[in-house]
Amino acid sequence: MSKEIKRIAVFTSGGDAPGMNAALRAVVRTASSHDMHVYGIYRGYEGMIDGDLERLERGDVGNIIHRGGTILKTARSKRFMTPEGRRSAYESLLAFDIDACIAIGGNGTFTGASVFTEEYKIPFIGIPGTIDNDLFGTDLTIGFDTAVNTAIEAVDKIRDTADSHNRLFFVEVMGRNSGYIALNTAIGSGAGSALIPESDMSIEELIDTLKMGARRKKLFSVVIVAEGNKNGNASEIAQKVQQAFDFYDTKVTIIGHLQRGGSPTAIDRVLASRLGFAAVEGLVNGQANVAVGLVNGKVQYTPFEDAISKEKTLDNDLVRMAEILAQ
Amino acid sequence: MSKEIKRIAVFTSGGDAPGMNAALRAVVRTASSHDMHVYGIYRGYEGMIDGDLERLERGDVGNIIHRGGTILKTARSKRFMTPEGRRSAYESLLAFDIDACIAIGGNGTFTGASVFTEEYKIPFIGIPGTIDNDLFGTDLTIGFDTAVNTAIEAVDKIRDTADSHNRLFFVEVMGRNSGYIALNTAIGSGAGSALIPESDMSIEELIDTLKMGARRKKLFSVVIVAEGNKNGNASEIAQKVQQAFDFYDTKVTIIGHLQRGGSPTAIDRVLASRLGFAAVEGLVNGQANVAVGLVNGKVQYTPFEDAISKEKTLDNDLVRMAEILAQ
Amino acid sequence: MSKEIKRIAVFTSGGDAPGMNAALRAVVRTASSHDMHVYGIYRGYEGMIDGDLERLERGDVGNIIHRGGTILKTARSKRFMTPEGRRSAYESLLAFDIDACIAIGGNGTFTGASVFTEEYKIPFIGIPGTIDNDLFGTDLTIGFDTAVNTAIEAVDKIRDTADSHNRLFFVEVMGRNSGYIALNTAIGSGAGSALIPESDMSIEELIDTLKMGARRKKLFSVVIVAEGNKNGNASEIAQKVQQAFDFYDTKVTIIGHLQRGGSPTAIDRVLASRLGFAAVEGLVNGQANVAVGLVNGKVQYTPFEDAISKEKTLDNDLVRMAEILAQ
């Protein structure tokens, strides 16, 4: 029988994502409804190593549900990749009498938790917080919907000026390993094409598509470029395309860290609330070393090893649809 | 064997919802990729009766994906409720050689289509466009996500002033028959309580909850009120609560038609694109007299009679969760 | 010779307005650059009476420039209208060794300051913070630009749905004594008409204008109604107009307290920063019992008695222009 959980620690780690505060709020208040004490760890695994914990009560997470970023700060920790770092982290948790941990973050965060929980017997639950939506075990990750909306709003603004000038714009969005943001931005903004890591589209094929549009007197185009696509960054692609199009004036915009910020959308706030709630309920019900997710609208717990190793795959039909609709 | 479909008509009907234009764009362009001709009908069933149709080509739906409202206009039609009205409508469709229709709207729209297709042999596909999310056969309706985000942004603004003044705000959102908007707004805004049609919460229980908050020195509260709740409109409820709270200054805001407008969110644009695409693909594949929806991320076709008679039910666990998180 | 000012108190009072936090930040940091100590008073004159003051340092006002509301809270104080209340307030200031006060608020706040400074010899500077823009001595008050933008965004959303349905909308905005918000909202949203306190337009004249629009096949209209206009509230006016228009479907939206909230606009943040800066510089240079304002882009100090008694007048040419442009 597992030990009763009375004190839990919670932290955010890796890249920040809009909605992390909403998840934190849900963790604290759900735990409080079970009469648990909650400690917030600052700066992720770094703060765990340094013993930088602080008691969080219901009121401490009031009025944060709508705030971007994370009030616990976040960091990437090299020290936690060493056995010595993890030992220090464990000692911090012992010093504060922590019975279980909730980690809010992405793949790297869960990998750290997975290694740690093999070495030390303390239950961890992961909450998927990353704008990239590239985690197995959940249909959506916290922050993804906000990032896509931010990117689409940016393309809406660019369209105003593209339309006024007959221009070709390349807009680079985040996504080193996955095209979720880029594909959804392309569909949602009505952009002509998306260059994504999962696709083999070459520059030549892109140019053919753009030429087809030009023949139909399409006066401007926007191409969405995911960081991790195979043809280079947005500026490099723009240069290559420019040579094939005398007609167009080519411009590049890199949305960059704007995508990580901003007040979370409805979807992200509700998702974060549900996952924070389910993480604590999971602990109460004996779940350990799993990531919590929503799959088909239902809470699901996935072992860390699956969450970090299995791949979530883009729906290729949507790529085809995006092309048909943009023509 | 069904007749090959060469000319389709598309219209928007009932209350408008953000994303209707994105659905329309997807219908026109998908049909065009199948070499079909598309006719837009203005003002829903009214325009069908009056023969107010116009050819729509690919370019006619360019640069509308981000626009609220509907470029085809919409209306409620009393004449279509009569056999004479429907006969005129049928004659219009004949006059334009229409082989199939795509209707974008809510329950009333689908009911009209259901009656019509029993009388006349012309295939209809319904696309669920309504901010209320109260249609069976799809997890989300077009416009719902935008409406919830609009309501949450409004509550965010109200919280600024509520927090500065120690006030109790009642915010009325749409939803005559369902609490989807109200519940998601309450969770997403961190509001104290939601009064929804599906719940039996009385004024006395609401007052108890608010008093509990006041004892914990919660300095302001926001209560979300769905139009169709059982305790009256927001102003009436505010008056009753005011009598029990000398401490608070009580204010009422009715978000009203703001919820119907605005540029659609990412979710609504992608959903509308997918459903518009699937509606045409459905026609091509022999679907008729069904509503298209997304269930667990997959396209699904539901007979009109089920879509209009079966009930979609709110997840009651979320009501409980909202209360725990708000305390 | 006036005593050197070493400790100042600052507070927000009356209705909150977006940008008050930006003004507060500017006061604290400018004072700090002069080596003054700053105390924040909570809840305006109420907190002054109760001695609810707290030291504010540079870091305490970090990361607040973009937040709506006021971190010092605000209130209206009946006690301060009595000699006893003002005496208690004075004693609080003495107890904290306060040499001067900066009051951020509107007409009521300045009136209180004016009475107080006649009774007690302590220099006050007023910073105009009110969404109504109805204060003499400054071209713009803090919060006005944000409120107008909020109202215009609301009308933009309403136009989406009005346009889709051929409707007539009445939108009520704040402004009991002045039409600044209503007139700017009408011009900025392209609305047909504005009913404002400064105008004598009757319901009959409004109906004539709307009928003229209808004859030109204008399919929808929005009328902006200031709270303080002479023809009743938006609902009453809508009812009267409805009787004259069978054609239109008439709807009412009351924007209400949304106008007080939200992140301040660029104009309001820059204005608040400049006025907060100028308030402290004014104290340093011997100004007392004046309101600071920007007139023609330059800082100006106006004695409280003028600021509260003289009237700022709307430019009537703009009313005429709004009508010409909307037709």
Place this chain on the structure above:
Amino acid sequence: MSKEIKRIAVFTSGGDAPGMNAALRAVVRTASSHDMHVYGIYRGYEGMIDGDLERLERGDVGNIIHRGGTILKTARSKRFMTPEGRRSAYESLLAFDIDACIAIGGNGTFTGASVFTEEYKIPFIGIPGTIDNDLFGTDLTIGFDTAVNTAIEAVDKIRDTADSHNRLFFVEVMGRNSGYIALNTAIGSGAGSALIPESDMSIEELIDTLKMGARRKKLFSVVIVAEGNKNGNASEIAQKVQQAFDFYDTKVTIIGHLQRGGSPTAIDRVLASRLGFAAVEGLVNGQANVAVGLVNGKVQYTPFEDAISKEKTLDNDLVRMAEILAQ
């Protein structure tokens, strides 16, 4: 005596700016109220040369006041810089019987108009539409307020993530010759510093300021960089600063063409309406070959030669204030 003006042409030229459509609407409707006919010229001077004009009536400019970009399109014209190009342009105006022109644009647009009106006797009025606010003869240019708000919203989002990660961000905004956007963005976002064309601040001085902040445990900073500053682009500056700061993680964001797009703010819509109105009224009253502007809230007409040659100067006191408030 000048000839009565019965037909005017209007066009947008150079870089587009939010609010150009609002100005166009005002021109068309004011002219219409004087019973003039209005022709819109597409793509600026290019369309004037090509005779690409179209009659615009009141209804043609309905529902555009809130749209970014320009429905008349815009372009930069090399042909108009030649005597042959200008002759063709003049012949187009003759062919359409145009009595006067209204040009909406920036310095290049006014320069073209100035040259043209010296060669051909046709009155021109310029309306200042450029996001840079660098035109003499008006306190504000159309599009500037929207661009600053867009930049500030971007910095607000970046601050969320900067604050969560202890980072130093360099945000590049538009402004080749002037620091208006950069300085207002810096003040409005509370950023630490602004590198602008008008200032001599060196990298070393910037590093000193940032080190001072670091000593005060300021955990993140944002530096606003105008394109035209003297120390290189944002990426180059970031690299140089990075070497001096081990502590910080340095990131760069280039807002780019986002600043040109988006729905215009209240200020820009009202300004554009007033200037469009005043341009036509000016023509009626015999003004010619002048730019219209608002100075101290009043309409003013400035000869083209002054508008394009005189310099508008930044208020240096504001640079100093920005530094004091950010510390």
